[in-house]
Amino acid sequence: MRSYHQYCAIAKTLDVIGDRWNLLIVRELLLQGPSRYTDLHQGLPGIATNLLAERLRDLESNGIIAREEAPPPIATTLFRLTPRGLELKDIIYELGRWGAPLMTEPDEHDVYRDTWLALPVRLFVNDRTPDEPPVTIELRTGAEPITVETREGNVHTRPGAAANPDLILTGAPQLVVGVLTGQLSLTTARARGLRTRGNAKVLVRLQPGSPQRTPGSG
Amino acid sequence: MRSYHQYCAIAKTLDVIGDRWNLLIVRELLLQGPSRYTDLHQGLPGIATNLLAERLRDLESNGIIAREEAPPPIATTLFRLTPRGLELKDIIYELGRWGAPLMTEPDEHDVYRDTWLALPVRLFVNDRTPDEPPVTIELRTGAEPITVETREGNVHTRPGAAANPDLILTGAPQLVVGVLTGQLSLTTARARGLRTRGNAKVLVRLQPGSPQRTPGSG
DNA sequence: CAGCATCCGCTTTGATACTG
DNA sequence: CAGTATCAAAGCGGATGCTG
Numbered sequence: 001m002r003s004y005h006q007y008c009a010i011a012k013t014l015d016v017i018g019d020r021w022n023l024l025i026v027r028e029l030l031l032q033g034p035s036r037y038t039d040l041h042q043g044l045p046g047i048a049t050n051l052l053a054e055r056l057r058d059l060e061s062n063g064i065i066a067r068e069e070a071p072p073p074i075a076t077t078l079f080r081l082t083p084r085g086l087e088l089k090d091i092i093y094e095l096g097r098w099g100a101p102l103m104t105e106p107d108e109h110d111v112y113r114d115t116w117l118a119l120p121v122r123l124f125v126n127d128r129t130p131d132e133p134p135v136t137i138e139l140r141t142g143a144e145p146i147t148v149e150t151r152e153g154n155v156h157t158r159p160g161a162a163a164n165p166d167l168i169l170t171g172a173p174q175l176v177v178g179v180l181t182g183q184l185s186l187t188t189a190r191a192r193g194l195r196t197r198g199n200a201k202v203l204v205r206l207q208p209g210s211p212q213r214t215p216g217s218g
Numbered sequence: 219m220r221s222y223h224q225y226c227a228i229a230k231t232l233d234v235i236g237d238r239w240n241l242l243i244v245r246e247l248l249l250q251g252p253s254r255y256t257d258l259h260q261g262l263p264g265i266a267t268n269l270l271a272e273r274l275r276d277l278e279s280n281g282i283i284a285r286e287e288a289p290p291p292i293a294t295t296l297f298r299l300t301p302r303g304l305e306l307k308d309i310i311y312e313l314g315r316w317g318a319p320l321m322t323e324p325d326e327h328d329v330y331r332d333t334w335l336a337l338p339v340r341l342f343v344n345d346r347t348p349d350e351p352p353v354t355i356e357l358r359t360g361a362e363p364i365t366v367e368t369r370e371g372n373v374h375t376r377p378g379a380a381a382n383p384d385l386i387l388t389g390a391p392q393l394v395v396g397v398l399t400g401q402l403s404l405t406t407a408r409a410r411g412l413r414t415r416g417n418a419k420v421l422v423r424l425q426p427g428s429p430q431r432t433p434g435s436g
Numbered sequence: 437c438a439g440c441a442t443c444c445g446c447t448t449t450g451a452t453a454c455t456g
Numbered sequence: 457c458a459g460t461a462t463c464a465a466a467g468c469g470g471a472t473g474c475t476g
Contacts, residue, residue: 002449002466004264005327007391008334009341010245010310013317018238020468027228037439046222048469053440076438091312092228098309099231109223116226123227173225220447220468238449255458266450271459294457 034080045111100124118157138165141173167198252298263329318342336375356383359391385416
């Protein structure tokens, strides 16, 4: 990329990951794990295919990602984060935490992927009563459900349905985010189309108090 | 800027602060406090003046910074971070922590400003024996000295000379960073031109162990 | 089909000059 | 001091084509 040519830790970091799309590529690899080129391309709506190829080259030469020839049955190239690339996790988390409040005013043109919801939920919400038995909430905002679980005072998210969820939230992602982050009351969200099934009282447990920092992977 | 048009917390954040120069402007305002246009311009070597003006407009319209007409004796416009802009501190710190290891291989063409050193030092170094009496180290890497102090287990930095420093380090910034982060031995650094005055043993106290997270402002 | 490279029109950036 | 104005160069996005 174009370097800032400044002897400064911030500038040096931005020299490596400041280019357009770079941090979103890291986001995809963090959320999805090792990925094929085509899957990255589909997880990054709007990127030109030549730019994706170029960015992957740059990130590889900077030691952020590595490519790996997977044997059958995959039989294709996989891109994965290196240990150094994984260290960008805290940066991604801070970006997600700062951006969570922006999620309540979505743009009409915005593209949405289910897995993207995991970040604001995990980072902005915390378990206020960690001593009570764990709760499980299933979020249905699109094609694939997401499961939110409390575990030892932390909030974890993972793709897929839950076995025995205490609560199921179905509706537009901004309604789900609004309710989970406490920016939207349950009454208002319901009036705007959110549907709930199960025990909605567990929601008071997951509210932004002192947000958790650098939660575990998952 | 050009939006990613993705309903994702990371993408939304980058829509606001992902443009080139934006985070470095925030860096300057964090390190220097409220600043005049000219001082920002001189603290951001390489930025075109039209770009600085445009970025300041963008950041203001996004609620990150505010401009303020200061009365005499300043009698000019000051740019300062809003509370929302101050919340970017954690992002800046994570960027600085990640970039600190890159500081040992400087480029010949890199520009340097004394205050930039504060970030990697404060973020990458911690006090291993917080119960012992505090130590003070003065860094002389350019025109203006920087003071490093331990206080209740945290490491603080501030511009200016120290009253009674335990140690004074004089030399190129990469030597100072290398020694403080433990990437360079004192012997090697001295051989490359680092000069020390005082009790060099206090350096073993300030080494990267479990790096401190989100230290207080200062 | 997966993983690119090439071409092209548009936008953004950087350098410089100029202004209230 | 605090910007605007201008313009060449680089970067980006979209379409398309190539190769295993």
